[in-house]
Amino acid sequence: MNPVKEILCNKESGQSALYSVCTADPLVIRAAVRHAKKNDYILVIEATANQVNQYGGYTGMKPNDYVSMVRGIMDEEELHENRVILGGDHLGPLTWQNLSEDEAMARAEELVYAFTLAGFTKIHLDTSMRVASDDPGAPLDLRVCARRGARLANCVKKAYQELKAGNPDAVRPVLVIGSEVPVPGGSHEHEDSITPTDPEEFRRQYHVFREEFLTAGAPFEDVVAFVVQPGVEFGDDFVFQYNRNNASSLTEALKDYAPLVFEGHSTDYQTRTSLCRMTEDGIRILKVGPALTFALREALLLAEEIETLTVSDPYKRSGFRKALLNEMDADDKYWKKYYTGTQAEIDYKKLYSYSDRCRYYLPSKSVQSSINILLRNLDTIPAALVSQYFPRQYAKAMEGELSFDALSVILDRIGDWCDLYAAACGVKLNKKET
Numbered sequence: 321m322n323p324v325k326e327i328l329c330n331k332e333s334g335q336s337a338l339y340s341v342c343t344a345d346p347l348v349i350r351a352a353v354r355h356a357k358k359n360d361y362i363l364v365i366e367a368t369a370n371q372v373n374q375y376g377g378y379t380g381m382k383p384n385d386y387v388s389m390v391r392g393i394m395d396e397e398e399l400h401e402n403r404v405i406l407g408g409d410h411l412g413p414l415t416w417q418n419l420s421e422d423e424a425m426a427r428a429e430e431l432v433y434a435f436t437l438a439g440f441t442k443i444h445l446d447t448s449m450r451v452a453s454d455d456p457g458a459p460l461d462l463r464v465c466a467r468r469g470a471r472l473a474n475c476v477k478k479a480y481q482e483l484k485a486g487n488p489d490a491v492r493p494v495l496v497i498g499s500e501v502p503v504p505g506g507s508h509e510h511e512d513s514i515t516p517t518d519p520e521e522f523r524r525q526y527h528v529f530r531e532e533f534l535t536a537g538a539p540f541e542d543v544v545a546f547v548v549q550p551g552v553e554f555g556d557d558f559v560f561q562y563n564r565n566n567a568s569s570l571t572e573a574l575k576d577y578a579p580l581v582f583e584g585h586s587t588d589y590q591t592r593t594s595l596c597r598m599t600e601d602g603i604r605i606l607k608v609g610p611a612l613t614f615a616l617r618e619a620l621l622l623a624e625e626i627e628t629l630t631v632s633d634p635y636k637r638s639g640f641r642k643a644l645l646n647e648m649d650a651d652d653k654y655w656k657k658y659y660t661g662t663q664a665e666i667d668y669k670k671l672y673s674y675s676d677r678c679r680y681y682l683p684s685k686s687v688q689s690s691i692n693i694l695l696r697n698l699d700t701i702p703a704a705l706v707s708q709y710f711p712r713q714y715a716k717a718m719e720g721e722l723s724f725d726a727l728s729v730i731l732d733r734i735g736d737w738c739d740l741y742a743a744a745c746g747v748k749l750n751k752k753e754t
Contacts, residue, residue, distance in 0.1 A: 323362055323405055324442055324494045324544055328581055328604055334748075337599040339741035340364035340442075342409050342609035344371045344379045344386065345682060347691075348616055350393050351734035357399045361747040364442060365390055366407035366607070367435075369414045374427075374434045377415075379683060383408075383438035407442035408435040409607070410501070412472060413451050420453040425468060429475045436479035436493060444496040444547070444583070445472045462525060465499040466532035473497075473538035495539075496605070498547030499525050502585040514560050517548040519573035526577060545583040545605050550598065553586050554610075556658055556675045562594040564601060571601040581605060588614075589674060595744035606744065611737055613679035617644075617671070619733040622709045623694055623726050629705065631697050638694035640687070645670065647681040654680035698726035712736060 330336045341352045344367060356363035371377045372386045381389065387406060394404060411432050413424035428447075435443065447468035450460050476493055483490045500517050526546060533540040550567045553560045574582060581604040587595065588611035595606060624640045631637050648655060648670050655677035659669040671678060681687055701724050707714040713729045716722040722732055739749060 322441055322491050322494045322544075323402075324364075327362060328544060329579060335361050335746045337604035337606070337745035338362065338364050338405070339606040339608060339738075339745055340366045340407055340409075341612060342366045342368055342407075342607055343612060343679075344368075344377075344381065344389075345613055345616065345679065346389065346393065347731065348612045348734060349390060350397065351616075351731040352612070352738055353393055353397045353399050353404070354731055355735045355738040355742065356403055357397060359742055359747055359750050361742055361745070362403055362405060364405045364407050364605075366409040366442070366444075367440075368409040368609075369411050369431060369446075373415065374430050378680065383434045383440065387438050387440075405442050406438075406440045407444065408432070408440045409444050410446040411435060411443060412446040412449070412468070414446060414449060417449055417451050419451060421451050421468075422453075424451040425471065428468075428472060432472045432475040433479045436476050437483055439483075439490075441491045441493045442496070443476055443493045445469045445476075446501055446547075447472065448499050448501040460499075462499055462528050463532065466525075466529040467536070469497050469529060470533045470536035470538040473533060473540075473542070474536060476542075477539050493542065494544040495542045496545040496547060496583050497529055497543055498583075499529075500549050501547045502549060502553060514549065514551055514553050516551040516567045516570050519569045522546070522548055522570060522573055523576075526580075543580070545581045546577075547583050547585060550582065550584055550601075550603055552584060552590065552594075552598070554589050554674050556669060556673045559589040559674060561590060562598050562603075564597050567601065571603070574602045583607065590740075592740045592743060595740055599744045599746070604745075606741055608737070608741060610674070610676040610679065612734055613682065614674070614676045615734045615737050616682075616730070617676070617678060619710075619730040620691065620694065621671075622733075623698055623701075623730060626701055626705045626709055626726075627694060627697050630702070636693075636697070638690040638697060640690040640694055641671075643684075643686045643690040644678055644681055647684045647687055648678060695726050695730075700724055701726060701729065 327335055327338055352363055367386045371379050372381045372383055374382060376382055413428045416424040416427050447465045454460060473495055480492055530540055552562050582602055583605040584598055584603040585607045587606045588608050620640055627637055658675050658677050659666050706717060710729050713722055713732050717724055722728055
């Protein structure tokens with residue numbers, strides 16, 4: 321049985337939900353892997369279609385490359401491969417919306433096939449967006465969305481059969497579907513409120529998807545989760561926390577479709593209480609991405625402040641902040657449509673917005689070089705400065721749980737967010753290394 325199904329069927333004790341780290345950043349992945357090893361739970365790591373695809377995505381990685389990168393980190397951290405589930409996020413025509421249906425769906429099929437053959441065993445099929453041949457003035461018809469989803473589900477089935485022919489032990493992928501999918505990476509515009517999916521609309525979506533899957537001979541039995549809007553979202557300057565009362569009619573409707581669960585997107589920046597309530601209410605797959613690179617950026621800027629105090633020669637310092645902003649100024653395509661206001665407001669948002677658009681620039685050579693210099697310069701941080709800038713990590717270091725080097729401190733700072741998500745999934749957190 322796919323481990324996703326095993327965990328979601330566990331209602332007695334221990335881990336009964338999953339959180340998924342949706343990122344291609346190696347430091348964030350390493351932080352999550354360390355956290356999963358320390359606390360002994362199953363972690364999901366997902367690549368999004370615009371990050372990783374058959375053409376390389378914005379990271380330059382194809383599905384096999386991403387798998388190699390994640391497995392390499394796991395090997396270095398000595399985490400067994402059966403402790404991580406690899407997922408594909410928003411697989412569909414997301415990055416080819418400017419093409420006609422025939423072209424966009426043909427590329428989406430290639431994408432899904434490549435992910436499945438590479439060994440991804442949790443597949444989110446996202447056909448919720450219009451393509452160029454759809455009516456731009458009308459919402460995408462639900463049946464069209466479901467029909468396209470069924471088409472991609474058959475691609476997963478075919479690719480898995482090919483994979484299994486060469487590897488009888490290959491794990492059969494599970495599927496996540498839905499038509500009301502939050503925008504990847506958070507809202508593009510400021511929102512004052514957000515309404516959860518109407519329960520009757522969820523029922524309608526479920527039955528239409530099921531009908532289209534059965535008509536196409538697609539494996540609806542592989543569907544483990546449905547994406548809806550439970551009233552959770554974030555954007556440039558806001559975060560909507562989960563409101564159990566507002567979502568109660570929706571989560572109550574889910575009970576009629578057990579063992580199906582909801583997959584919660586845009587759960588970044590939720591509190592521990594909100595996350596726990598979500599998993600208790602059936603939203604038992606939690607997706608997080610920008611909050612973790614947000615934490616990475618926070619930690620790197622804090623570390624750079626320590627660097628200014630410990631490295632007297634400015635020419636030997638990393639210049640991380642400057643390198644990051646230089647890259648953002650040189651190419652504004654990843655942040656311009658997200659950030660508006662005065663120049664001072666935009667300058668602030670480049671580094672501190674919840675949208676965290678600066679994450680797109682972290683892989684650049686100049687930024688990576690600055691990070692490497694920063695880590696070398698801070699191979700040992702004075703304890704008093706760890707206390708000043710990283711108080712949670714200071715407490716762990718003084719207990720002997722953590723080293724005083726920058727890499728360990730930064731990864732553990734990202735792990736503060738992992739604490740919240742793991743706890744919501746039923747994981748008992750270990751306070752000390754064993």
